[in-house]
Each structure stands twice: as C-alpha cells, then as structure tokens.
Amino acid sequence: MAEIIDGKRAGEDVAAKVAKASAELVDRTGVKPGLAVVIVGEDPASQVYVASKSRKARECGFHSVQHTLAEDTPEAELLALIDTLNADAAIHGILVQLPLPAHIDSGKVIQAISPDKDVDGFHFINVGKLGAGVLDTAFVPCTPAGSMLLIERIHGRDLSGLNAVVVGRSNIVGKPMANLLLAANATVTIAHSRTKDLPALCRTADILVAAVGRPEMVKGDWVKEGATVVDVGINRIPAPEKGEGKSRLVGDVEFASAAQRAGAITPVPGGVGPMTIAMLMANTLVSACRSAGVEGPKF
Numbered sequence: 018m019a020e021i022i023d024g025k026r027a028g029e030d031v032a033a034k035v036a037k038a039s040a041e042l043v044d045r046t047g048v049k050p051g052l053a054v055v056i057v058g059e060d061p062a063s064q065v066y067v068a069s070k071s072r073k074a075r076e077c078g079f080h081s082v083q084h085t086l087a088e089d090t091p092e093a094e095l096l097a098l099i100d101t102l103n104a105d106a107a108i109h110g111i112l113v114q115l116p117l118p119a120h121i122d123s124g125k126v127i128q129a130i131s132p133d134k135d136v137d138g139f140h141f142i143n144v145g146k147l148g149a150g151v152l153d154t155a156f157v158p159c160t161p162a163g164s165m166l167l168i169e170r171i172h173g174r175d176l177s178g179l180n181a182v183v184v185g186r187s188n189i190v191g192k193p194m195a196n197l198l199l200a201a202n203a204t205v206t207i208a209h210s211r212t213k214d215l216p217a218l219c220r221t222a223d224i225l226v227a228a229v230g231r232p233e234m235v236k237g238d239w240v241k242e243g244a245t246v247v248d249v250g251i252n253r254i255p256a257p258e259k260g261e262g263k264s265r266l267v268g269d270v271e272f273a274s275a276a277q278r279a280g281a282i283t284p285v286p287g288g289v290g291p292m293t294i295a296m297l298m299a300n301t302l303v304s305a306c307r308s309a310g311v312e313g314p315k316f
Contacts, residue, residue, distance in 0.1 A: 160289060165198075
C-alpha cells in the first residue's frame with residue numbers, strides 16, 4: 018500500500034513558515050503583506066474558495082482585502098479596480114477569482130494585473146520566466162508549485178534520472194508543472210487527449226501527475242509499481258450511498274486501485290488542494306519582501 022502524502026500537513030507547514038516570516042517582515046521593515054481578492058458574481062464554489070483564501074491570509078497576519086462585484090459588473094469597471102490595486106502600495110498580491118462572467122475577457126483581466134503582484138502566476142511575464150527557467154524572480158502558479166513541494170518530500174529537490182508524465186496540458190497546471198519538473202532535472206512528457214496509448218505512457222512514469230479534470234480517469238493499472246502519483250483533480254460526483262442528492266469529491270486518479278501500486282500518492286481531498294492556498298500565501302509574502310527590498314524565504 019502506498020504512502021499517503023499529507024497535503025494538509027504540508028500546507029500547514031508552509032502557512033506556519035509564512036506567518037513567522039510575515040511577522041518578522043513587519044518587525045524589520047514595517048511592511049505588512051497585503052492580498053486583495055476580487056470575485057465577480059455569485060458562483061457558490063468561487064465564494065467558498067475566496068472565503069478560504071481570505072481567511073488563510075488573515076491567519077498568516079496579512080492585510081486582507083476582498084472586493085465582491087455584481088455578476089453584471091462591466092469589464093471596464095473591473096479593469097479600473099485592478100489599476101487601483103496595482104497602484105496601492107499596501108497590496109502585494111492581486112487575485113481575480115476565475116471563472117469570470119461570460120461578458121468579461123478573462124485573458125485581458127489577468128494581463129492587466131501587474132506582474133509584480135500576479136501571485137497566481139498567470140501573467141505572460143511570469144509564464145515566460147517559468148518557461149525560461151528563471152524561477153528566482155517568477156511567480157509560479159500555486160497548484161503546480163504546491164505539487165512540486167509534495168514531490169520534493171518524497172524525492173528531494175533533484176529529480177535527475179526520473180521520468181515524469183504530466184497528464185493534462187492546461188496553462189494553469191499542466192504546462193507550468195512540466196516546466197517545474199524540467200527545472201528539477203526530471204525527464205518530462207506531457208500527455209493529453211490526443212496522446213496515443215496513454216495507459217502505456219503512464220506506466221513509464223516514476224512521477225505521474227494527473228491534471229485533466231475527469232473523475233477517476235487514471236486507473237490503477239496505469240501506475241508503475243512504486244511510482245509517486247500526484248492527483249490535481251477535484252471532481253464532484255454523485256454519492257447515492259450517502260443519501261439522495263448527495264455527492265463526494267474524487268480526483269482524476271482511481272485512488273483505491275492506484276494506491277495498491279504506487280509508492281506514494283496524494284489523496285482527494287487533503288492532497289494538492291491545501292497546498293494551492295498555502296502557495297498563494299507564500300507568493301504574496303515573497304512579493305511583499307521584494308517590495309521592501311529584503312530577501313524572502315525559500316519554500
């Protein structure tokens with residue numbers, strides 16, 4: 018049976034380090050890390066995510082601001098708010114919760130955020146830095162960054178000689194994940210819906226990262242014996258055994274069968290999810306340290 022990688026504990030470790038460094042930054046420079054979260058509309062899942070991010074920011078000792086805009090807010094009004102936050106010296110991280118309503122161009126909004134405050138790591142400048150391996154000054158997207166920390170807990174920072182397969186090629190997870198693995202010296206393959214014989218390719222992976230958004234797509238017999246499996250998926254499926262209309266969360270990996278073959282595996286929930294919010298706090302802290310002209314901690 019595989020080792021279960023405890024993302025909740027790892028996330029708490031990161032958050033504790035952030036809170037300590039945040040307090041030290043305030044004592045040393047008077048600069049308090051500031052995170053602004055913007056949400057447009059009433060999407061229930063987004064409301065939950067935003068509330069948890071704002072709560073974690075307060076726990077880390079941050080200046081935490083939330084802007085809740087109506088569903089029909091004009092794009093120009095949202096862009097004006099971002100301009101204001103870009104110019105606000107008390108704000109070091111700006112996060113616009115996705116998805117946005119259909120009438121707003123998400124790409125335009127993301128690129129309007131200052132790269133120096135883009136703690137989600139989605140601005141083209143940060144994407145380019147990551148692609149070029151300039152990690153010291155890039156903001157890395159939080160989910161891949163958190164996934165890498167979990168992988169490092171098993172394999173250390175140098176992944177030389179290990180084969181990694183990333184299933185999924187999204188700009189938010191798949192591509193940045195592949196770049197991080199490359200930077201750590203892994204040999205990386207990105208697989209996707211057009212990949213020939215995906216199960217066979219997955220069986221070559223010493224590190225298998227599933228990020229496709231399809232519930233339990235990766236079966237246990239796709240997993241190489243002893244591999245490390247990182248399941249980025251969060252999917253809600255019906256759970257009639259819990260009662261009528263009930264549901265439960267599952268990942269992109271069929272956990273029970275994969276855990277029989279893997280050496281280590283992340284659960285869903287309790288794996289990558291807590292790391293995502295923890296790395297958002299870490300990125301915000303690093304941004305505040307840069308603005309204060311001091312070196313931030315490494316994670």
